[in-house]
Each structure stands twice: as structure tokens, then as C-alpha cells.
Amino acid sequence: MAVWVQSLGEGRLRALIVDDSAVMRKVIERALRQAGLELSEVLEASNGEEGLQVLRDNQGGSAPLALILSDINMPVMDGLQFLEARRQENLAQGVPVVMITTEGNETFVLRAIAAGAQGYICKPFTAEQVKVRVLPLLRTAA
């Protein structure tokens, strides 16, 4: 799998994980690596506002982000507000976004998609579920 990811061109990827739980950020990063992603850097944010700041700080860099994963229920700014603000500020618009959340309700799924998410994973999740939902998005974006 790692060989295939290298065929995307960059070989190694930078990802942003937005979740108010530091434990969950680590678990998600581990799942991405288990899925075969060779991550050169994982940026972290504990809420949507911090996530926006990471995107602002990374505008126009030589190593653009390849993937954003975000929780929905977070203090300060939730994941749906994060996506809306990202769109309004025109930040990282070509970067695929996958929501990883305990909110499995269809209403939240539809709201996330309307706000710009391309994927949706419900907690609890397996590395295989992350692989199945994330890799096709990277393939499309490459």
C-alpha cells in the first residue's frame, strides 16, 4: 500500500487532524499510517478555530496539505462551522475533508456534505474503514 501511495507523486503526505481529544488525534494518525499512508507531517488542532488558523498558516506553502480529518462535536468552533468558515475564507478548497465523529445521524452526514466534506466515518472505527474512505479521495485529488 505504501508503494501505491507514493505513486500519487508526492510520496509523503501532510494531513491536518482536528479533534478536541488528543487521544483521538493519535488514534486517527495511527489508523492513517495503518491504512498505508506515508505521512511526512501531521498537523493537529483541538477545535475548528485552531484548524482554521493552521489552514491560514499553510496557505501557499511548498508542501500543501493532502488531507483534512475533523471531528464535529468540539468546543469553541465545531466541525461543521469549521467547514463553513473554511469555505468562506477560501482555504484549502481542493483538499479532501473527512469527518470522523460519533454523530451518525443522517442529518449530520448531510450537513457535513453540504458544508464540503467528501467523506464521513463514525466512531468507533477500524483502520480498514479509514483506508476504504480516505484512499479513494486521495486518488481523486492526485
Added chain:
Amino acid sequence: MKNVHDEAMTRLDSAVSEVFETMLERSCDPLDGEVDTVEGRIVARIQFTGTVDGECLLYASQATASVTAEALLGTPSEPHDPMVDDAIGELCNMIAGGWKSKLASPDSNCTISTPAVTREGLEGYRTRFGTKFSRNYSFQGNVFGVVLAF
């Protein structure tokens, strides 16, 4: 026909089992017994608002919480590591979310809060909600409790 208590417990058992098997790769089984049999120093709380109004509490001893955090992270934890509290909060979050999703219809409007974690135990715990269920669980000999009130 199952009564409300049995339905709630069945869904809770299913949610707990799913979280442990998926995220910790461990089986977790319900125990018979009263909630007082579990030392509850670390307590995580999630609140439901909307179609379902209520709360879910997960409580565990320091030792059980540490083992749980290690299983979730795959790395050792220190006794007062904030990641231990974080792990218990996330566990409660996933169990509450799983229970809610099994209870609510797809178009229902119910949100869950972010987890709040304290180290004050369950002593003096009272809920404002009318119905309360509690259940103990064990994984690899480590016991923790879950309270559902709505």
C-alpha cells in the same frame, strides 16, 4: 416484548461491546451487580439534548482508566497523565454516541455534548432525569461502570 429497561440495557451492551472490540480490540462483557461495586474515581459525562434528554456517565478506578488508555493508545501511560482522562472521556463519548444512534430514529434531532471529565468520583451523584440505569462491565478483569439517565 422487552421493557424499557431491557431495551436500554441491550443497546448499551451493544454500544460498549462495539467500542471495545473496534477501538481497543478487546472483548468487554456486562457484569451482574450493583453500581457501587466499582470504585469510581474518574468520571466522564456526556449530555444528550433534543429528542432524547439525558446523560451518560462512565466511571472507573485510576488503574482501570490507565489500562483503558494504554489499550486505546497502544502506549504506556503515567498515573496522572492527562491522556488517561482524555481516553475515558472519548470512551464515554463513543459509547454515548453509539447508544444514541441505536435508540434514535434517523431523522431525530438529538445532539451530544463534548465529554466532561472529573476525578471527584460518583459520591453524591444525583440526576435530574426520571429514569436511571446502571451497568458494570469488565474487560480482562478491569471493571468500570456506565450510568444512563434520561
